[in-house]
Amino acid sequence: MTVPAEKLRLGRVGESARRTDAVPKVTGEFAYSSDAYAAGMLWGRTVRSPHAHARIRSIDVSEALAMPGVHAVLTHEDVPGEKRYGLEFRDQPVLAFDRVRYFGEPVVVVAAEHPEQARRAADRVRIEYEPLEPIVDPERATEQEPLHPDRPTMGHGYRDDPRPNVVRSLVIRRGDPDARGDVSVSGVYELGIQDQAFLGPESGLAVPDGEGGVDVYVATQWLHVDRDQVAPCLGLRPEQVRIHLAGVGGAFGGREDLSMQIHGALLALHTNRPVKIVYDRQESFVGHIHRHPAKIWAEHRATRDGKLVCIRVRILLDGGAYASSSTAVTSNAASFACGPYAVENALVESTCVYTNNPPCGAMRGFGAVQSCFAHEAQMDKLAAALRIDPIELRLRNALAPGDSLPTGQRITGTLPVADVIRRCAELPVPEAEELPRDPIRLPGGAGNTTRGEGVRRGVGFAVGFKNIGYSEGFDDYCTARVRLLADGSAEVHCAAAEVGQGVANVILQTARTELDTDDLVLAPATTSSVGSAGSASASRMTWMAAGAVREACRAALAERERTGGEVDVERVYRHPRTTPFDPETGQVTGERAHVAYACAAMRVVAEVDVELGLTRVVWIGTAQDVGRAVNPQAVEGQIEGGTAQGLGLALMEEVQTRGGLITNASFTDYLVPTTLDMPPVESVLVEDPEPDAPYGVKGVGEPPTVVSTAAILSALRDATGRELTRVPVSFDEVVGLD
């Protein structure tokens, strides 16, 4: 018996239409990249460095190659083209040669008939290492031997910092950085390494096309930039490498960098067989970059009535062994270091260094998370010093359109900072629950650690902001292609990666709106049928995809009007142009270095067992500047998910290392929040349409992550009376054992 599928409620822009991928994801029918299969495929396996820093003396693959079922064992010598790749600088070897710079760095790849044969062969690869002293302290990295003596970071238009191991440094000077106020508060803040912890580990399938080229089916965030990194390493032309989006089990920035793409393609071309590679959880912890750990020194000076006079901030980011997107994280951390506040005088120094710690790059919030944690702690401290209500203090300093940022950029679009603060502050805070209660509703949860003993309640508040889209002069664009067919239906092509954020619905709802029909489909995302969409990151994809699809739809309708037949048009959408920062002063060199901004305010109620250091976040209320919601339910989903990720950083998530080696590469030892940790989130969508964006939309994925870590810590400080300057906050710090 078959049951007719329920017809989807097909929504237009502004409607909470059901997501196309929702049901298959819930029922388990959704095909993730790890489900990819091809007849006759081999299984790839990566041999990785057990050292954080070592010279490679020799690699002997002969024994592995002789193992049963093994078809290929490849080293750097088998990489036919460029030996290195990278998002910004080509500093990362496809397979390590001469030396390894981080724990888990790929050195050899193996392909065999069965995954277990590949695993056993990988164990028989003999690599002789000469361990070297690892650089693990970012504060000392600039005084140590260079990890990249050829200085791949020089000559790209950034400030030329002569110190070794600097990936990028940026100084923003505004007004008089020595200006004094009536009061001054200072603090030093630290953040550990957070992992994206997507549930679908890195995986993909590479299929040789029989003509020297290769098709790669992979979970990624930006298909075309994958292609542009893969092809040169294989010695192929870009069109000989086709990247197809396979089902993505979460990304959060962690799939911006390559994982198995080149390795799989190399093995496939070498064996002339399809090759599948799937990382396990442990491997995933070294298979992608993480959020930069940071140390931030901040000083805030203000008048007696709470007006900010001068902010001085120094930020140190640990980029790990390779640059990835560290340059942009460095400037983002600097751009948002002062928070969404108007201040005339500022000095911000932001530096990212190379070390032998795990490589870091893009993760949801991208530099703004680290800064927000520090500036909001400072604002609370300032409010306490001045005896001003912390929300009132934020309102007195809130940025508004027309104001200038410390970079000299005037806010030309919308940025309703005061509005999100007020709307969030208006949400009623729930009363404390009565005792006794179910232990699951107390700090410590199922452990039944307290029946109310030692429990104190705290309320916290934070505001944060971040850029939308790529910045600093990057040519940021998105392509869409629309076919209008003779039967009246339409087909939309856009290589925007659906990473779980809901961009497929953005594209479909836009196309239905513009073409005024429900009879259309979204073609699979691939480099082979449409131009680049840019990255599903920087909270840009909604804006950019909506812009491109809208233009392509309108052009297609005009074309059909003109020709009367089937049409097939492709259009490229660009957001307003940005320009770089002046490398010496950190000031904008044109109208804007960032295209637009989005802000969010969040209020948190938490309970803390102050004797044990256990916490429970009870309630979260938030108001977010969303421009205009394409799909309000999806926006709320992004707010809740983004908040959960910030809660993870606040309370539990940290990749721990010793001498550069990761010591907790499992979900037993690296904890992520579950439904038991997440409180209800009440969200208010503040719709203030962005003038430069299609339909007035803004990206919504990152602001909740930016602000939630800071807001939760604010609540914990209120409950405990302790400074709590490091996240994730540890039990013993909450208790005050230090």
Added chain:
Amino acid sequence: MLLREVEYARPASVGDAVRLLAERDGARALAGGQTLVNVMKARAASPDVVVDLNGLEELKGIELGPDGTLEIGAMTTYTEIVESAEARARPILGEVCAQIADVQVRNRGTIGGNVCSNDPTNHLPPLVVALGGTMTIRGTGGERTVPAEEFFLGVYMTAAGPGELLTTVTIPAGKADGFASLPIGRDGTCIVNVAASLDGGAPRVVVGCVDAVPVLVRPESAEDDAVRGAVRAAGLQPPDDVHAPAEYRRHLAEVLAVRAVRAAKERAS
């Protein structure tokens, strides 16, 4: 995932099971599989023969004697203990079993597996010691009983040696018990847990996760200060790892001991 080849046996009686375990050095008993299967998957160990106890009805079930003594078969699952009317004679048993991990684990995991694996972070070793339990062990030479406090010998080592099988856990009558634990994650592994019992005179306070075996502490009274002082005097040397420093665990042991004893006192009154 392809593991090393293993032999599999599903004995029809406890006698057969004990014989199989005694015959082969590399034989391991499989109860709920919540430890052994994970160890095999991690390739940390690989038995030659897996002796599956799941067909042995004689090892399952809970009996309540006229004097209030509970006889719990080693293959009784956590869920069965949670749902058992008989086990409510000693309510702490069901309460602690309900805290273990998640529904799937509780449906598979057994009391025998929990105590015999003696992972120092397990819930039940400190509890059975605090409650003054007795363990019945069967070998090819017959049956013997061991007090719970002598059962736990080291990490993953108990008095049930090679070729032997724990068959029954006997818990005497009582009710003035408490348990407090600190799990990592809201339903995860404990980093310190404390079981306390006030039945039969001076408190029995047992700290888990801080040493290879549960640490029995006998405070002079059930007053907070006496309990705290006794735990401090025990000179615990807990591990220092990714989850918490040793100093914090020592602090936890004291606070959780006080709270477990308070819970026991409330139940007594």
